[in-house]
Every structure is written in structure tokens, then in C-alpha cells.
Amino acid sequence: RPEEKAPHLPDFAEMTVAYSETISSSQGGVFIKILLLWKGSLYKLVYTDLIAYLLIYYVFNISYRVLMPPETRQNFELVVRFCSGMDKNIPLSFILGFFVAGVIGRWWEMYMNIPWLNRIAFCCYGLITGTKDTFEVAKQIRCSLMRYMNLAWILLMHSISERIVHRFSNTEEAAADENGGVRALLENINRCDKVQLHFRKLVTENEIDAFARAEAEYKIKYQKKYVPDYWLPLHWAALLSKKAMIHGYCDPRSMVMIMREVERVRCMMHTLNIYNDVMIPLVYTQVVIIAVYSYFLLQLFSQQFVNPKLTAEMMSARTNATVMPVTVTSSSSTGDVIDMYFPIFTVLQFLFLMGWLKVAMCVMNPFGDDDEDFHTSDILDYNLEITSRCVEGQSAPHYPEGLTEPSMEWLKKSAGSEGDNMLEYLDAAEMEFSVVPPPPPEKFLEPLQMTGRTRRERLQRRLARAAACCRNGEEDNQLVERRRRQQQPESP
Secondary structure (H helix, E strand, C coil): CCCCCCCCCCCHHHHCCCCCCCCCCCCCCHHHHHHCCCCCCHHHHHHHHHHHHHHHHHHHHHHHHHHCCHHHHHHHHHHHHHHHHHHHHCCHHHHHHHHHHHHHHHHHHHHHCCCCCHHHHHHHHHHCCCCCCCHHHHHHHHHHHHHHHHHHHHHHHHHHCHHHHHHHCCCHHHHHCCCCHHHHHHHHHHHCHHHHHHHCCCCCHHHHHHHHHHHHHHHHHHCCCCCCCCHHHHHHHHHHHHHHHHCCCCCHHHHHHHHHHHHHHHHHHHHHHHHHHCCCCHHHHHHHHHHHHHHHHHHHHHCCCCCHHHHHHHHHHHHCCCCCCCCCCCCCCCCCCCCCCCCHHHHHHHHHHHHHHHHHHHHHCCCCCCCCCCCHHHHHHHHHHHHHHHHHHHHCCCCCCCCCCCCCCCCCCCCCHHHCCHHHHHHHHHHHHHCCCCCCHHHHCCCCCCCHHHHHHHHHHHHHHHHHHCCCCHHHHHHHHHHHHHCCCCCC
8 A cells, every 4th residue: 555644634723714824923913913804703703794794884973964954953863872872881792792792612512522532442442452363353342433433533523514515415316316315325425535545345235235124114113204314323333342352352451441422423413413413402592592683783873973953053054043052971061073884883882792693693503504613624624534544453554664553362262252254244234335446536636726835745745545446557547646746846
């Protein structure tokens, strides 16, 4: 197998929007760089609302200055005075702050419960082993365990993450077959390029048939659409770990450790499922939204420029009588006010409070397609890669020369292993994998919209992954080299 590089760990900052490099230095101007960022920024969240708010603001402002007769101007000034007193009666900071704190806490807990399969992958690699004659069988056991863990991860995320739904539900086959059900989904998973790169297939035909039987039973019993159970592959993993113990590929204590890791992943998946089903109470969300929008509705009038003295003079000239100007503030003063043609402080207040609300609404469901949502598709790619490497074990090329796999001669089979069919089951799966061709390397060599050193590093990484897929030697290497020359960045 051609030499491979280390698995690419998704940048944790890229789970939302990365700006750590911007603040890596404490020199002056850092805050300006942060404020000029667009992706995931405050301006991107609120600019449409702000434009609509300013349009309505200037409709009233220009109407007051140009179109309204004196009597209507005076009535408008009374409305401004009324709204100036009412907007202070809404405890917006308290309501919004408490709401945002709860939503951000929920968002962080959801991120911490996303299962990363590093731990169980290394656990299986260290505990599922054998003798010199049975290393390949141990590798097949690890492969099946990791297939089941990745399948459970995908099925869970397919029910809660829009990115995973789009990744596995946008094929022509799924669109053409409306009644495909769980079989269509599992076949789409097997057609994924990254799945074929690391595992050839994630679900065998025998396992697809098991899901189809579960779907048929569910529809007969409940008369509802069947959503694939993420815990079903976890049951298979638990059963396979018990079979590995009785066949002498791990001892009872190691089997218990693997079962605990499977249970830990199951618990995290269940927690994510609960967070997805149990939202923040709708009543509370509605209270916050109504409070924010009603506050700025009052601000549309209370922050308007009015000139009561000019209105009083216009009415006095029309009626030939003395008219007192309207007091638009809480004090009795009717002095001159500054005419600010652009409401700068009102805009700043809108950015603070409306931005606060928009952030909370964005992270309330972090499994969508917004900039601040979790990049679950990248996490899946990492899980597939790290689990496949742990499956390979000593056959992978990233071990130093002389560091060989030990032969665990002390592991013995348990009574009853002769009548168990685990070896036949693994051989049937391996036979099915062997007929699946590896994906062509050009699928992993799409042009990179990057420059400089980062572009070269990522290009080299993708070339290494493409080379790892090649099994036909010189012909595939020539294709990789041709693609490398086409995408070689120009020297500065």
C-alpha cells in the first residue's frame, strides 16, 4: 500500500467560524481585523433586518419633515412622547440575557456530546488481537466493529443534521425512488466516496436485509414511517465483541472494556437525540421574540427627530393664536434638539440587541447549514479515516521498521466456539468487500481555493490519499502525477 500521511483532524475552530489567526497577535489593529470579518459576523446576521428597520424609520422621518400638515405633526409628536415612555417599561436586557445564556449553554453541551470515535477505535485496536495465524481475522473483527460504530453515527446524524441529510439523500436514485425507505438510505451510504475510500462498503447486503425486516415489522406494528434505529448497529457491535471473546481474540476483561466504550458512545448519541427532540419551550422563545420586536417598534417612533417649536409656530401662524409646543420628553423642557439625519445610536442599539437575539436563534439548532453550525460532515470524514487506520493495524505503512504486532499466544478459545458462525459471517462480509472497486483518485483532487503553503500542504495530503486508493500501479500513479502538475500552485 502506498505511503499515507497522518489523518487530517478537523480544525475545532472550523466547527463554527475560525478567527484565531486574526487574534494571534496582540499588536494594534486586531479589533479592526475582527470587525471587518464577514463570514459568521454580526453584520451578516442582522443586515436585512437593519435595512428594513431604516427604511421604515426614514418613511416616518421624511413624512414628518415634508408631508405632514401642522395638526398631523403635532399628533405625531404626541405618539413620539408616548413611545418614549413605553420603551423603558420592557425589561429587554434581563429577558434576552437569560435566554441567550440558556441557549449558549445548550449549544455547548450538544457539541460536547458529539461522538468522536477515536477512543473506541484505539480501544478496539489494542484489545482485539490474536496470534500470527489469526491477525487477519482480528482485523476483520475490528473492521466490522468500526463499520457498525460509523453506521450508528451516520444514522443518528441523518435524523438531526441537515448536512448529513444532504450528503446521503441527494442522489438521483433516492429522488427517483420515493418508496426506497431504509434500503435506499443505506445504499446511498455505501455509494459515498469517503466510505468507499476507507471501508469499500459500510453496510453489507445481509445487514441491509436486517434493516429492511426491522422496517417492515415497525410499519406493521405502528403504521408509521420508519426512521432507521441508530442503536441497532450498536447491538451488533456488542454481540460481535462477545463472539470475539469466545473465539479467543480478547479476554473477558477486554470484552467488558469494549462494551463500556460502546455504551459510552450510545449514551452520547442518546443525549444528542434528546437535545434534538426537547427544545427550549416555545412560549419562552415567543416571549423573547415579541419583546425584542415590540421594543424596536416603539423605538421607530421614540427615536424620531421632532421639532415641537416649529410645529407650534406653524399652527400659531395658521390659527392666529398662541400654541404651546408639545413636550416630547419626561421633563418639562421644550428646548431645541439636535437634528441627527442618521440615527447612529439607534443603529448601534439595534446591532447589540437584535444581534443578541439572532445569535441565540442561530445556535438553537446547531445542526443546520448556518455559518455557526457544526460541520458534521467533516467530523464524519475524520471518524471514517481514524477508524479505518485502527482497523489496518500492522498492515498500515505508518509503523517504524522493527515494531511488529505481538502474537498473543495466551489467548484461548472458550467452550462452545466450535459451533459459532462468526468466522463464516466475517468471511461473507470480506467477500462482499473484495468485489467493490476503490473510488477513482480524481474524486479527491478537486481544485483548492487556497494559496501559498496551506494550498500545497492540503494538495499533498489529497495526493497521498488518492495514491492510497490505487491498486493498479503505474497507470494510476501517472494519473495522480498529471493531476498534481495541473494543480501545482504558481511560484511567487
